[in-house]
Amino acid sequence: MSDVLLELDDVTVAYGKVQAVRGVSLAVRAGEIVTVIGANGAGKSTLLNATMGALPAAGAARFAGADLARLGVEDRVALGLCLVPERRELFSTMTVEDNLVLGGFRVPRAESRRILAEVYERFPRLRERRDQTAGTMSGGERQMLAMGRALMSRPKLLMLDEPSLGLAPRIVADIFRIIADLRATGVAILLVEQNARAALAAADHAHVMELGEVIASGPAADLARDERIVQSYLGIH
Amino acid sequence: MDGTILLFLLQDGITNGAIYALLGIALVLVFAVTRVIFIPQGEFVAFGALTYALLESGRLPGTVWLLVGFGVAAFVFDLVALRRSGFTPARLTSAAIVDLVIPGLLAAATWSIAGMGLGNVVHFALTVALITPLGPLLYKIAYRPIADASVLTLLIASVGVHLALVGLGLVFFGAEGLRAPAVSDLMLTVGPLIVTAQSIAVYVVTAIAILALWLFFERTLWGKALRATAVNGLGARLVGIRTAFSGTLAFALAASVGALSGILVAPMTTIYYDTGFLIGLKGFVAAIIGGLASHPLTAPAALAVGTVESLAAFFASDMKEIVVFSLILPVLVWRSLTATHVEEED
Numbered sequence: 011m012s013d014v015l016l017e018l019d020d021v022t023v024a025y026g027k028v029q030a031v032r033g034v035s036l037a038v039r040a041g042e043i044v045t046v047i048g049a050n051g052a053g054k055s056t057l058l059n060a061t062m063g064a065l066p067a068a069g070a071a072r073f074a075g076a077d078l079a080r081l082g083v084e085d086r087v088a089l090g091l092c093l094v095p096e097r098r099e100l101f102s103t104m105t106v107e108d109n110l111v112l113g114g115f116r117v118p119r120a121e122s123r124r125i126l127a128e129v130y131e132r133f134p135r136l137r138e139r140r141d142q143t144a145g146t147m148s149g150g151e152r153q154m155l156a157m158g159r160a161l162m163s164r165p166k167l168l169m170l171d172e173p174s175l176g177l178a179p180r181i182v183a184d185i186f187r188i189i190a191d192l193r194a195t196g197v198a199i200l201l202v203e204q205n206a207r208a209a210l211a212a213a214d215h216a217h218v219m220e221l222g223e224v225i226a227s228g229p230a231a232d233l234a235r236d237e238r239i240v241q242s243y244l245g246i247h
Numbered sequence: 248m249d250g251t252i253l254l255f256l257l258q259d260g261i262t263n264g265a266i267y268a269l270l271g272i273a274l275v276l277v278f279a280v281t282r283v284i285f286i287p288q289g290e291f292v293a294f295g296a297l298t299y300a301l302l303e304s305g306r307l308p309g310t311v312w313l314l315v316g317f318g319v320a321a322f323v324f325d326l327v328a329l330r331r332s333g334f335t336p337a338r339l340t341s342a343a344i345v346d347l348v349i350p351g352l353l354a355a356a357t358w359s360i361a362g363m364g365l366g367n368v369v370h371f372a373l374t375v376a377l378i379t380p381l382g383p384l385l386y387k388i389a390y391r392p393i394a395d396a397s398v399l400t401l402l403i404a405s406v407g408v409h410l411a412l413v414g415l416g417l418v419f420f421g422a423e424g425l426r427a428p429a430v431s432d433l434m435l436t437v438g439p440l441i442v443t444a445q446s447i448a449v450y451v452v453t454a455i456a457i458l459a460l461w462l463f464f465e466r467t468l469w470g471k472a473l474r475a476t477a478v479n480g481l482g483a484r485l486v487g488i489r490t491a492f493s494g495t496l497a498f499a500l501a502a503s504v505g506a507l508s509g510i511l512v513a514p515m516t517t518i519y520y521d522t523g524f525l526i527g528l529k530g531f532v533a534a535i536i537g538g539l540a541s542h543p544l545t546a547p548a549a550l551a552v553g554t555v556e557s558l559a560a561f562f563a564s565d566m567k568e569i570v571v572f573s574l575i576l577p578v579l580v581w582r583s584l585t586a587t588h589v590e591e592e593d
């Protein structure tokens with residue numbers, strides 16, 4: 011397991027006295043898709059935000075060989091860690107192109123221009139709308155813009171928080187197709203989803219969270235057949 | 248009152264309004280990026296004016312000692328911050344360059360140049376160069392350690408910074424009022440109006456400054472990064488734009504715009520160490536009318552403030568300030584009636 015990219019060891023995140031995440035350990039290897047599924051409020055988003063450095067956490071976190079403990083959000087971005095948050099956090103009054111260009115803020119200018127062309131290649135819709143302001147786009151387009159902006163930073167690991175939330179089923183299928191495509195480019199993905207069926211189908215490894223703790227882990231295909239998981243998380247969809 | 252007087256008043260108002268526009272834009276910029284309501288902006292104006300006036304009269308401005316003092320204080324703050332995040336040679340060197348070397352070099356340059364009578368262009372540039380670093384140093388000392396605090400806490404800090412700077416102004420510039428010579432004694436006669444070279448300089452420099460700021464925000468990556476921070480602070484951090492980077496840049500711009508306003512105003516009125524507050528407040532009225540959010544709205548609002556001020560000075564000179572500050576009332580009423588409740592970002 012020499013190619014482990016992200017390693018979380020016994021991570022705990024507390025809001026005051028409430029522990030939203032308790033003793034979670036997981037690893038993501040280069041080029042792998044790992045998903046964390048679980049009900050609303052299980053602590054999945056909290057885990058991602060803490061990994062990004064947006065929330066203080068206890069426990070050890072290593073990324074690409076570096077200890078994350080003392081690094082802020084911006085330094086983690088520079089290392090190649092990138093979060094697409096549930097609320098997207100786009101620059102709504104700025105154009106699509108400006109949003110993308112800012113995604114490459116830490117990348118050398120020439121490199122940024124090259125990646126921008128790649129992102130437009132991957133999301134032709136964004137090229138069409140390059141001069142439109144981000145706030146005027148549809149939910150699916152905004153998700154694509156958020157993913158495009160994240161790719162501009164040349165991430166080694168992309169963390170996606172509920173990328174399918176609030177999107178029409180056809181768009182959700184698009185998003186998961188893009189996630190599968192991204193893996194082919196060598197980007198590792200840590201995917202948090204309530205849409206467990208789609209997430210397990212896309213992922214290599216999966217963890218199930220309940221009330222802040224990981225209650226089951228394993229290859230995604232195995233979990234998708236697990237009786238208990240199927241009943242609790244796949245039955246509804 | 249006849250038409251000629253009205254024209255005079257309008258001209259006077261627009262000249263003052265142009266300076267308030269610069270102030271208002273700086274206030275909007277700082278607030279949008281850092282959520283700081285920057286009351287001490289007026290002090291940059293006063294210090295800029297006094298620095299320029301002193302250089303023009305061949306004396307060494309106290310700004311030199313102020314700058315070095317701020318640099319040393321900021322370096323101490325940097326050492327404390329580094330102790331928390333970990334010392335590295337690179338970080339220590341960059342802190343030393345920004346806090347000690349640059350202010351030191353600027354002070355030495357000023358010390359050697361002052362009194363040589365190199366002319367107003369050199370003094371103009373030197374004044375901007377001396378005042379601009381005060382912005383980032385002040386940010387480092389007073390605001391960066393509490394960058395995540397509420398708007399109210401930041402406002403209270405601003406009041407404290409304002410009082411401290413007025414006190415420092417008295418120490419470093421003295422109680423004496425100063426006035427700089429005009430850029431030129433030339434006057435143009437346009438119909439009944441006499442247009443001084445100074446007021447033309449005010450229009451031209453203000454227009455250039457506003458255009459330059461616009462280009463900066465629309466065309467450059469750093470400018471876009473500042474806008475991004477203003478639109479969505481978390482989003483900006485997620486693409487790797489440091490809060491401290493945006494704050495430093497915003498304060499540097501605000502200080503340089505303040506210095507510019509000070510240089511422009513110095514030949515038009517006598518400036519004392521504490522004059523900045525009142526000038527700054529009028530820029531603030533313009534910024535409030537612009538909703539502390541809109542640059543395009545702030546500039547015409549500032550021209551309106553200047554015009555109202557000059558008309559009020561003619562019709563009711565005792566009530567001048569009251570009339571100007573009363574302009575805020577209808578705007579606030581209108582805003583509270585129309586605006587949807589804006590939740591403070593936490």
